[in-house]
Amino acid sequence: MREHLIEVGYLLAAVGFVLSLKWMSSPPTARRGILAGEIGFGIAIAATLAKPEITGEGYIWIAAALLIGSAIGVPLGLLVPMTAMPQRIALSHAFGALAAGVVGTAEYYLRSEEISRFTMGVLGAEVLLGFLVFTGSLMAAGKLHEILPQRPLTYRGQNVANFALLGAAVGIVIVLVLDPGLAYLFPVLIALALVFGVLLIIPIGGADMPTVIALLNSYAGLSAAALGFVLDNRLLIVAGALDGTSGLILSIIMCRAMNRSFTNVLFGAFGQLQHTAETAEVGQIRSASPDEAAEIMKAARLVIVVPGYGMAVAQAQHKVRELADALLAEGVDVRFAIHPVAGRMPGHMNVLLAEANVPYDRLFDMDEINGEFPQADVVLVVGANDVVNPAARHDRGSPIYGMPILEADKAQCVMVIKRSMRAGFAGIENELFYNPKTVMIFGDAKEVVGDLVAEVSGATASLGH
């Protein structure tokens, strides 16, 4: 009876999880989704605690572990600033994968004598995935937090070395399937997985992080699902499958938005592609001061802002919102154009701008807004580069050729806030900067936008409002 009630509890939890994802389909229902997920989780934990295997002393240990986990989890949930969100997400992938890997390891040592071949195969794959996602996500978090260099590190024979390592790990799993009793091989498998996770992320640069984070998300889900097979727990299978597909969908969207394939992201080392750029028939650069730019913007009917990772680095999102407010007060329509891979994780720009109080119905996806650029009087590019490079449309030699871009160059006037004329992440010259319609405003994004705000609203004041 108790067994069945526990299963029913898991079923209810699974329903809660599906509903929670379903309600994520629009902002007004999304918070209800969290509640559904939390209720599902509560039921799942309660059902598990009712299992007869758990001993009296076990409950004390469980209480202690839950307390410690919560004590670390609450500050990680409440205190981490939005600007640190990409590394926060990567870090949580690491924790999730560690838990999955460790449970798999414990299962192996508890059951290796009676384990079936199928279970051993799944368990091997699960442990491999779990531990490689653990170190891989730690590496990604380190790169995003700029403890580790963001530039891709490559060396000759890198892919061969990585594949050899992965091959060795898979080989060990196969040997263990044939003879699960070879316990001395298990630590070797864990070690190889841990090293492979590090090596996998080393050649990946900052601009590819959105894809990689999504992919790690997917792997973490798959390892949870595999754990479900090992433990014969259907709730784990459902939750893992949901997480796995979510990560997969996100990574496909990211790859499409860069016109690249998975293999190219993982093994291509984008940033190292030294494109010998004679492309840029290096033309005249026109630069403007903030007060000149402010005059043009105030006279505009529609201003489209294109934010990029540079806005996040300069922490300029609040100033950008102030500028939008100042322009709106002048009767200018302001919209934000968000490229899917702008920033360092899927949806990065949306979260930053939402934090800065920009209403979400001013944020537009690339597909929604690309048709509107010709009507825009001014496009203001804040810390974005490759996502507005017209070379993606016509220059077959460019590494970003074929990548869908925000068609900023179709607007009447383009203003680019940029620190210097250094090339973007991909190391490619951006011909948009040499376009006769473009003016460059050099300086730190936060300061420049601050000056623009002062000019736009200051001028209003002097008109005697």
Added chain:
Amino acid sequence: MTTEAIITSLFIFALAGMLGLEVIRRVPKLLHTPLMALTNALSAIALVGSLVILGAQETRYATILGFLAVVASTINVVGGFLITDKMLRMFRRRERPRASAETERGS
């Protein structure tokens, strides 16, 4: 695990995956970061497995691993739900409808 149980589990995995594809395709790009945070919290359901390992106290070694796993997944569950909620609270519509912005232009 019997062959029958394996087949049933594969059914569940495949169907849950298909369901996931359909449901998650409908999540707008706007909410992709909260989506990642949420699925992350959900995938910490490995907690269910770790609770049993820690609670069953079969060997000292398993207990230590179970403890580590419960701590790690609890961090994810608690932190994941809190941060998703914190993010979603920031997403709001503009306060005034577009019409009032138009009238303002006339003033």
